[in-house]
Amino acid sequence: MVKISWDAGHAGFGVTPGKRATDNSMYEWDFNDGVVRYAMEALSHYENVSQFRADDPSGRIDVPLSERARRVNEWGSDLHISVHGNAGPAEANGIETYVHPTASKGNRDTALHIHNYVINRTNRRNRGLKEADFQILRTTNMDSLLIEGGFMTNSEELTLMKTNNYRATVGRAIADAIVTKFGLKRKSERAASQPTNIIRYIYTGGFAGQPLQEVHDYLFRTGHNFDAKRGSDGSVVFLIGPFDTGMANFKDAKNFLDSKGHYNRLLTPEEASEWRMK
Numbered sequence: 001m002v003k004i005s006w007d008a009g010h011a012g013f014g015v016t017p018g019k020r021a022t023d024n025s026m027y028e029w030d031f032n033d034g035v036v037r038y039a040m041e042a043l044s045h046y047e048n049v050s051q052f053r054a055d056d057p058s059g060r061i062d063v064p065l066s067e068r069a070r071r072v073n074e075w076g077s078d079l080h081i082s083v084h085g086n087a088g089p090a091e092a093n094g095i096e097t098y099v100h101p102t103a104s105k106g107n108r109d110t111a112l113h114i115h116n117y118v119i120n121r122t123n124r125r126n127r128g129l130k131e132a133d134f135q136i137l138r139t140t141n142m143d144s145l146l147i148e149g150g151f152m153t154n155s156e157e158l159t160l161m162k163t164n165n166y167r168a169t170v171g172r173a174i175a176d177a178i179v180t181k182f183g184l185k186r187k188s189e190r191a192a193s194q195p196t197n198i199i200r201y202i203y204t205g206g207f208a209g210q211p212l213q214e215v216h217d218y219l220f221r222t223g224h225n226f227d228a229k230r231g232s233d234g235s236v237v238f239l240i241g242p243f244d245t246g247m248a249n250f251k252d253a254k255n256f257l258d259s260k261g262h263y264n265r266l267l268t269p270e271e272a273s274e275w276r277m278k
């Protein structure tokens, strides 16, 4: 059994100060969480792999790094992967992956293998494999790496990082690299079959100005159920649903948001009720 642990850097919803796009259109966690979800989903179709997520998957609590490392060490992971979005000068771009300066050759080989998959699949600039004394790398006992999957501070990359398509590309690249690294075998189709109709909410935000008006008009026109909240930065987020994901009204809402390039993410009923309580 190969044990892979994950953590999405920081928390979402403005919980971790400063970790957001400079125009407030995305929290860093939104990207990190999306990549981790796509990667874990992709790996779930393989045999002999178990996975563990060390952060708060609802994004409401920024689990301290010491606690993340404690959980991962206790679980006894073989490989820990921390997913982040980068920040820097507006012109900085590309993807870089970090290992601890004391990392073994095996750890470095694994990190470079995963990094190369992500570079090849995304075609972003290759900033290389780097070393840093990051706490999460220093305090986890197993092979570990931290991937910075693009710069939120670069307008071109921010646009990509807000899309599920880019998050899926990065997440599935990491998963496929793990598959080849550990020689994992895909589960039979029967075992991998999933229910098609599940209940989900669509979370989307933060809107202001013309996009806010458009989304608002769409919601009233279609009669979807929704809740709205205004964030501390003045932008508005919506929780739309519940939907049966097999139904046309779900596909319509999802297509509308995707076609406009609006960031959106699916929440389980449990995540939706947590959002409402906040």
Ligand SMILES: [Zn+2]
Pocket: 009, 010, 019, 028, 084, 085
């Ligand atoms: Zn980060």
